[in-house]
Amino acid sequence: MTPRWLKAEFKKQGATAVVARTPGMGMAHYEKEPVEPPAGYWRWGEHRGDGYSILLEQRAVWVNSGLAVVLLLACIAYLSLGTVTLDPRDVVQALAGQGDMMTGFMVQELRLPRLVAACLTGGAFALAGILMQTLARNRLATPGIIGIDNGATAFAVASVVGMSVSLAPSAMALTGAATAAVITFGLAAGSGTQGYRFIVAGIGVGAIFGAITQLMLARVAIDTANAAYPWTVGSLNARSGGSVQLLGIGLALGFVAALVLARSLTVLRFSDATASGLGINTTVRRIQILLLSVALTALAVAVAGPVGMVGLIGPEIARALSTPRHVPVVAATLAGALVMVLADLAGRTLLSPIELPVGIVTAIIGGPWLLWILMRPKRSHA
Template sequence: MKMASYEDKSVKPPNGYWRWGECRANGASVLIERRAVWVNSALMVALVFAAIAYLSLGSLTLMPREVIMALAGQGDMMTGFMVQELRLPRLVAACLTGGAFALAGILMQTLARNRLATPGIIGIDNGATAFAVASVVGMSVSIAPSTMALTGAVTAAVLTFGLAAGSGTQGYRFIVAGIGVGAVFGAITQLLLARVAIDTANAAYPWTVGSLNARSGGSVHLLGVGLAVGFVTALALARSLTILRFSEATANGLGVNAKVRRIQILLLSVVLTALAVAVAGPVGMVGLIGPEIARALSTPRHVPVVAATLAGALVMVLADLMGRTLLAPIELPVGIVTAIIGGPWLLWILMRPQRSHA
């Protein structure tokens, strides 16, 4: 959004923008990008329809009208239990984790100025997973997986940043260092699982592939708070995110302290990833697919923070719905579904010409 002068009412807003509001105190109005409004609205509508389908389909198929009645506290007891107690909490977890993964992804991609620099690809997911699994199978004292996931994500980020010394968060050295760190933490996870009893390993298995079956109510609530704070913070940093796509000298010249902003954005991405991993495990491809959908639909003038968050939630909901229904009664973990979808998507990104914006 931009500020326009109130004094000259005859000046039309730039092409592609609406002018909203006129403040007599400081003589300014707000410019709203039209395409962003339409894209965000379309993604929100798509998410609502996907949510209704998610609540309707499963071992017991319900009509949309029955779902709406159950959400309103009406209808028979069995339908209300199925919708409100079984499917709705999982739907909320899918929306929150998908939104958090995608928001962390677009923040990291903007920070590194590289479309491949998602938390999953640069090792943050694996770091969070290794520490979360350790809290379940490898420690004599039980510590909350969400706390351990945050510790692991921070550790992986610090190691990646340290190994990429000299290049900061830019360039392929940062990505290669992250891949190496992720491989090490992945090996640690497998070692932990190999050294425990089979029942304990089965309990930790969902953490390794990404699944919403192992969600914890406390972790979901913590993720909800974290995503809300992170989303508002990302919106507040929207102008800085756009400017950081340019060189550090340009950013500093435009009044943005590039070093401070990069640290803030990196921390925000790490926290969002850790909280999402604490709920669903490493569902890394959502952080790649969500931002790509948002960028494909949006203009390159701004970083599509809102669109990426909504697209990530939509991808997660649809992926978990497919995992629950495609091979029913066998259920596929959502991490496997997103990997099947995200693998070809990653190849397409690698083979497609690089665009000028992050």
């Protein structure tokens, strides 16, 4: 008796499998028919034998690779330029533990720790910025503009003025950032994290915390105020090694978490009804994204102070280079690190031997950028 074949087709990560079954005999035939990847994508892993593959957006790969190369060149320039100019080849040898002892000391002990701090803080500020902008669906909703930076700064300055524990600024900055976020979210009740009410509430909260910071500095001795002053403008000079290490761990974990939330970030750019229809729990995702953004901002402020404009410039560069299909998490992080490295390099070298704090340099760059965004309200949404 000829068996009756039942054929079923199903898709498994872009590959079509044809299955033929015979009653009582199990699977009789299995054949995979590869499907071409969508236009603008590469497929990776389709021949590994497990039937699963990963789609890589071609433009995202090129943009991320290009930003990584530019960041590497900027780091070499950062280590080479300064009061004493070094040959890039000598810098590479010093990084490998070779070459002149004085060059090695200057590169590894003086400039490299500050470069690491610049990369980590820039990446953290920009990553927090693009998370907050996506959450609020507004390009203006960066941690600096909605008051999180000022809240973290006020608590960090309070720790410098009132205690002498090296890790206290990190813990206090985290507390201040969380406090500012909770107050802003509470004042914007009814609109959530969307709309201009959230931004206006954040601006007000930031102004209050800024005034508290100035009041604390005005009521202490001049030497104490001078010690706390870099926290108010943003500086990478003589940062605590413990705070930098803590930021490195936090940024690594936060970056992985952002990649895990990448699909949700893309969907959250649409309405809540659309996101819910696609299986996203909008309430839980918003809380997760808000907590992640607050933590990254607090850790970055604990190292560099309120360099808030990086959270605006980095995501803008990433969006300008990327396609609108996805939220450019990787590109924003790399762009933020690049902006911070170049800004601190300019602050060290433009008026040498006088040093400009990195926060002042980024404010000079970011101020006109913010005005440009405000002049184009139709493109103000993330």
